[in-house]
Amino acid sequence: MARLTLTDVRKSFGKTEVIHGVDIDIAEGEFIVIVGPSGCGKSTLLRMVAGLEQITSGEVRIDGEVVNAKEPMDRDIAMVFQNYALYPHMSIFDNMAYGLKIAKLPRAEIEERVATAAKLLQLEPYLARKPRELSGGQRQRVAMGRAIVRKPAVFLFDEPLSNLDAKLRVQMRLEIKALQRELGVTSLYVTHDQVEAMTLADRMIVMNDGVADQIGRPLEVYANPQTAFVAGFIGSPPTNFLDGALVEGTEAGARVGIRPEHLRLVNQGRLPATVAYTEALGAETLVHCRIADGTQITLRQEAAQPIPPEGQALEIDWDDSDAMLFDAEGRRI
Numbered sequence: 239m240a241r242l243t244l245t246d247v248r249k250s251f252g253k254t255e256v257i258h259g260v261d262i263d264i265a266e267g268e269f270i271v272i273v274g275p276s277g278c279g280k281s282t283l284l285r286m287v288a289g290l291e292q293i294t295s296g297e298v299r300i301d302g303e304v305v306n307a308k309e310p311m312d313r314d315i316a317m318v319f320q321n322y323a324l325y326p327h328m329s330i331f332d333n334m335a336y337g338l339k340i341a342k343l344p345r346a347e348i349e350e351r352v353a354t355a356a357k358l359l360q361l362e363p364y365l366a367r368k369p370r371e372l373s374g375g376q377r378q379r380v381a382m383g384r385a386i387v388r389k390p391a392v393f394l395f396d397e398p399l400s401n402l403d404a405k406l407r408v409q410m411r412l413e414i415k416a417l418q419r420e421l422g423v424t425s426l427y428v429t430h431d432q433v434e435a436m437t438l439a440d441r442m443i444v445m446n447d448g449v450a451d452q453i454g455r456p457l458e459v460y461a462n463p464q465t466a467f468v469a470g471f472i473g474s475p476p477t478n479f480l481d482g483a484l485v486e487g488t489e490a491g492a493r494v495g496i497r498p499e500h501l502r503l504v505n506q507g508r509l510p511a512t513v514a515y516t517e518a519l520g521a522e523t524l525v526h527c528r529i530a531d532g533t534q535i536t537l538r539q540e541a542a543q544p545i546p547p548e549g550q551a552l553e554i555d556w557d558d559s560d561a562m563l564f565d566a567e568g569r570r571i
């Protein structure tokens with residue numbers, strides 16, 4: 239367990255800066271998720287913490303000590319990747335024990351640590367098998383096991399569930415969450431999947447093109463996004479954006495963001511719209527409409543509500559308190 243502090247961390251490849259100064263103070267045992275679209279700099283940031291990528295400027299501290307110049311091996315961290323990178327010719331036991339053997343731990347200590355991790359991960363029956371004899375979920379657990387046996391101060395995860403099918407991903411997500419709670423190890427977890435971020439994180443860092451647009455608890459970020467990017471990226475379907483000119487009392491150039499669950503179809507409201515198509519998902523229905531300027535607006539309604547036919551002309555309404563205002567640069571007003 240450790241505190242992890244990033245201070246104005248930047249990264250340039252050649253002349254191009256791709257991480258523009260990230261600051262965060264991560265408490266002992268906290269689970270932080272870095273979330274953002276592909277290419278926004280998540281892996282680069284994580285790899286700088288791991289020591290796999292040099293830090294161009296700024297500081298990374300583990301328990302107060304600046305680790306910028308330390309080798310990955312000396313940083314007391316363990317990393318789990320998307321491709322688990324297990325050794326195919328080694329048994330599961332040996333895969334989990336490998337790092338400890340390299341570190342020259344006594345045999346008895348290695349056996350005890352692997353046994354404890356195997357029990358925790360329900361891998362005890364498979365220790366003699368080879369990776370190819372395990373399912374994708376089990377292999378993912380072995381990769382976790384390999385990190386756990388190191389007893390690191392910090393866990394780093396880079397999209398560890400991306401190779402699994404949707405159902406397994408949900409299951410493994412719950413397992414990782416439970417495991418992290420049980421072990422209490424400070425964790426930094428990278429994903430492009432906002433649902434993973436929402437469900438795993440104590441706090442999340444929403445990355446936008448090398449900038450940490452917002453850092454906060456998932457439900458706070460959802461309810462109170464500080465930029466239009468965050469409002470559009472967190473939540474599915476995404477926040478709808480209306481040109482300020484369409485909304486009475488809003489300055490030109492501004493944008494109004496409203497989440498799909500905060501819109502309703504009425505006979506008389508603020509904005510005329512036509513139903514383009516609907517998606518009945520069972521528990522809820524998504525109603526996609528078009529407004530006069532061609533913008534598509536999505537509403538989420540409960541299954542019990544009547545589903546309007548395609549082509550129907552209606553009006554859209556919302557409560558003022560649910561409208562989020564953004565300036566021309568996308569900053570929350």
Ligand code: ADP
Pocket residue numbers: 251256274275276277278279280281282283
């Ligand atoms: P993410 O993990 O969010 O998908 P990355 O951290 O991998 O994003 O990449 C961030 C940006 O840095 C991208 O524009 C990518 O092309 C660039 N980048 C990453 N690694 C290198 C590298 N070794 N050399 C040059 N550019 C890189």
Ligand code: MG
Pocket residue numbers: 280281282
């Ligand atoms: Mg990446």
